[in-house]
Amino acid sequence: MTLLAESERIAPNSTDAAIASANGSGTLTKQIRISRPGPDASVSTLLNRGQRPPAWVEELVLEEIPRKDDYGLIGLDTLARFAQICSTLPHHTPKPYYGVGDDATIGAEWDLGRFHVEIQVGNNPAMNSIVFEIDGGEPEELPLEGNVRLLAALMSRILRDS
Amino acid sequence: MEADIPDEIPPDCTVYRLAKKSDIKPDGTPQSDCFSDKAADDGSSYYMSVYFLDEMQLAGKTVLDLQKVWGLEYTVLALNATDLRKQGERLWRDTRDEFPGHGACKRADGAERTRGQKRKIAKIARIAPELL
Numbered sequence: 486m487t488l489l490a491e492s493e494r495i496a497p498n499s500t501d502a503a504i505a506s507a508n509g510s511g512t513l514t515k516q517i518r519i520s521r522p523g524p525d526a527s528v529s530t531l532l533n534r535g536q537r538p539p540a541w542v543e544e545l546v547l548e549e550i551p552r553k554d555d556y557g558l559i560g561l562d563t564l565a566r567f568a569q570i571c572s573t574l575p576h577h578t579p580k581p582y583y584g585v586g587d588d589a590t591i592g593a594e595w596d597l598g599r600f601h602v603e604i605q606v607g608n609n610p611a612m613n614s615i616v617f618e619i620d621g622g623e624p625e626e627l628p629l630e631g632n633v634r635l636l637a638a639l640m641s642r643i644l645r646d647s
Numbered sequence: 648m649e650a651d652i653p654d655e656i657p658p659d660c661t662v663y664r665l666a667k668k669s670d671i672k673p674d675g676t677p678q679s680d681c682f683s684d685k686a687a688d689d690g691s692s693y694y695m696s697v698y699f700l701d702e703m704q705l706a707g708k709t710v711l712d713l714q715k716v717w718g719l720e721y722t723v724l725a726l727n728a729t730d731l732r733k734q735g736e737r738l739w740r741d742t743r744d745e746f747p748g749h750g751a752c753k754r755a756d757g758a759e760r761t762r763g764q765k766r767k768i769a770k771i772a773r774i775a776p777e778l779l
Contacts, residue, residue, distance in 0.1 A: 553669070558686065582672055582678050583678075583680075584667075584669075584670045584678050584679075584680030584681070585680065586680045586683030586765075587683040587684065587685040587686060587695075588683040588684050588685065588686050588759060588760070589686050590680070590683060590762075592678065592679055592680040592762065592765075594678060594679060596672070596674075601766075603679055603762055603766060604762075605679075605762035609759070612759060612761065612762070614761060614762045614763065615762075616679075616762050616763050616766050618766070621770075624763045624766045624767060625763075626761060626762060626763030
């Protein structure tokens with residue numbers, strides 16, 4: 486068993502998490518810090534003081550998604566970014582349907598009455614996106630980067646209305 | 648821009664895509680994750696594996712046989728070649744020994760399929776009626 490500890494500067498509003506993933510030689514455990522401030526400046530101001538992430542985020546990121554990652558495709562950075570995005574959602578956001586694509590992406594989707602919302606976070610950040618759909622109409626796709634605040638705001642509004 | 652992607656499947660051909668049952672929502676519709684291109688060894692986008700009914704039928708195989716090969720963890724989603732083309736996809740045969748009718752599905756421009764494009768396919772895919 487290999488144990489790696491990655492030390493990072495402690496950021497405010499950060500959560501430590503140990504992510505275990507299977508590899509060919511045994512279990513690789515890497516200590517990461519799911520920081521909210523994230524890697525881009527746009528995320529750093531998303532969480533209001535005292536805001537709690539949805540309760541399902543930790544289990545989803547630490548256990549359920551790695552279990553679905555049959556081929557070990559998802560990079561640790563991708564998993565951490567997904568956690569950051571989900572942590573910006575309103576606390577009462579329901580747990581999404583989630584999956585791991587063969588193209589090394591994590592997907593999450595919500596059917597919320599008239600609204601359908603999806604996000605995708607992948608090893609290739611250029612493919613990160615948000616999809617919105619109303620009343621089963623044409624899906625509207627936006628890049629995720631730069632629109633995380635919009636995602637959180639829209640989710641908040643949808644949850645209020647539905 | 649059109650890439651040099653083959654397109655050789657009859658328009659009325661039924662196209663099957665294997666999906667994990669855990670990626671099917673309670674209402675019976677698939678999650679968008681079911682429609683990802685497989686990543687190549689170098690990390691670049693490859694294609695989405697599919698099976699074509701016409702070639703399966705020539706080999707005397709059914710969708711039930713296909714599902715059995717992959718096991719109870721999987722189900723089979725049915726699409727139509729014309730509908731996939733309307734979504735900007737291209738289809739070609741890519742024979743594998745494991746089961747007849749194997750083929751490939753990829754964006755006509757050769758680009759990696761976006762989440763929105765996956766969603767559009769998810770909306771027209773349904774579990775094969777023979778499996779219901």
